[in-house]
Amino acid sequence: SQTIHQWPATLVQPVGSPLSLECTVEGTSNPNLYWYRQAAGRGLQLLFYSVGIGQISSEVPQNLSASRPQDRQFILSSKKLLLSDSGFYLCAWNAGEAGELFFGEGSRLTVL
Amino acid sequence: GQNIDQPTEMTATEGAIVQINCTYQTSGFNGLFWYQQHAGEAPTFLSYNVLDGLEEKGRFSSFLSRSKGYSYLLLKELQMKDSASYLCAVKDSNYQLIWGAGTKLIIKP
Numbered sequence: 001s002q003t004i005h006q007w008p009a010t011l012v013q014p015v016g017s018p019l020s021l022e023c024t025v026e027g028t029s030n031p032n033l034y035w036y037r038q039a040a041g042r043g044l045q046l047l048f049y050s051v052g053i054g055q056i057s058s059e060v061p062q063n064l065s066a067s068r069p070q071d072r073q074f075i076l077s078s079k080k081l082l083l084s085d086s087g088f089y090l091c092a093w094n095a096g097e098a099g100e101l102f103f104g105e106g107s108r109l110t111v112l
Numbered sequence: 113g114q115n116i117d118q119p120t121e122m123t124a125t126e127g128a129i130v131q132i133n134c135t136y137q138t139s140g141f142n143g144l145f146w147y148q149q150h151a152g153e154a155p156t157f158l159s160y161n162v163l164d165g166l167e168e169k170g171r172f173s174s175f176l177s178r179s180k181g182y183s184y185l186l187l188k189e190l191q192m193k194d195s196a197s198y199l200c201a202v203k204d205s206n207y208q209l210i211w212g213a214g215t216k217l218i219i220k221p
Contacts, residue, residue, distance in 0.1 A: 043116065043211030044155075044199070090154055098162070100145060101209070103154035 002027035006091040006104030013111055019064075019078040021107050023091030026072065031093040033074040034101065035066055038088040050074060086111045114138045116212035118200050123218045124190055132185045132198050132215045140205020146174050146185045147199040149214065155199055158185070187217075195219045 006023040013019060025031050035047040046059045048066035056066050063082060067075045074091060091104040115137045124130040136144070143162040147155035161167055161176035161183060173186040185198055197214040204210055 041120075041213055043213045044201075044209075045211075046209070096157070098143060098145070098160035099203075099207075100157040100160060101147075101155075102157070106152075106154045108152075 002093075002095060002102070004091060004093055004102055004104045006089075006107055009105060009107060011107060011109045013081050013109065015083055015111055016080045019076070019081055019085070019109070021076040021089055021091075021109075023074040023076075023104055024072055025074075025093050028072070028093070028095065030071060031095070033068065034092045034094075035074065035076045036090040036092060038090060044090070048076070081109075081111045083111050085109060114204060114210045116200055116202060116210055118198075118212045118215045120213070121216045121218065123220060124187075126190055126192060126219055126221050128190050129186065129188050130190060130217065132187070132200075132217065134183045134185070134200035134212060136181050136183070136200070136202045136210070136212075138202050138204045138210055141178060142203040142205065142207055144174075144176055144183050145201045145203070145209070146183075147201065149197045149199060151196070158198075190219050192219050192221070 004025045032051050034049045036044045038044050048058055050056050050068045053068055064078050089107045092101040094101050118134045145160050146158040148158050149155040159174040161174050166175045171188045176183045197216045199214045200212040201209045
């Protein structure tokens, strides 16, 4: 069966520090992968998506970046975190007849 | 611009029925999704509508009217575990998902 995992689950980081969130998918090949951010009281914001190794599309200009070094691995990074980067980050892939999204467990980032 | 509207919060009683509405204005339409999200957890897929009408899945049903830009999620025989946020999302003409802010459903005994 297909599964998706992301880690770490919780992060508390100082402003200006780097970030790395990792997401892996198992049980499928060449998935479309997504990074979303969810702020309180707002809809999910698409940050990046990838249709294959090394192929990254950015939806929102910011100090975050994404990479896909392997088919089933998707990484979200930052060199220097800002206070506004705090939020709940979700990795997802789409499958099923309707192309519905399946999400990882989520990573809650607090920047102090 | 593109917009998804749903109520911020609703309260219902255990065992009752509740209807959560979603209205949308998007550039094109390629389907509407409902997700359930418990506090502190990731969203999970509930239902998908692309044609007008009602889709039923156990205690949950979802309705779509494309001409009115309107959908609702109907939850029957409410249980305490149904306390969660319910997210409406529409796939636009570019097959990009536009998300509503979610409706927080509070179930009281």
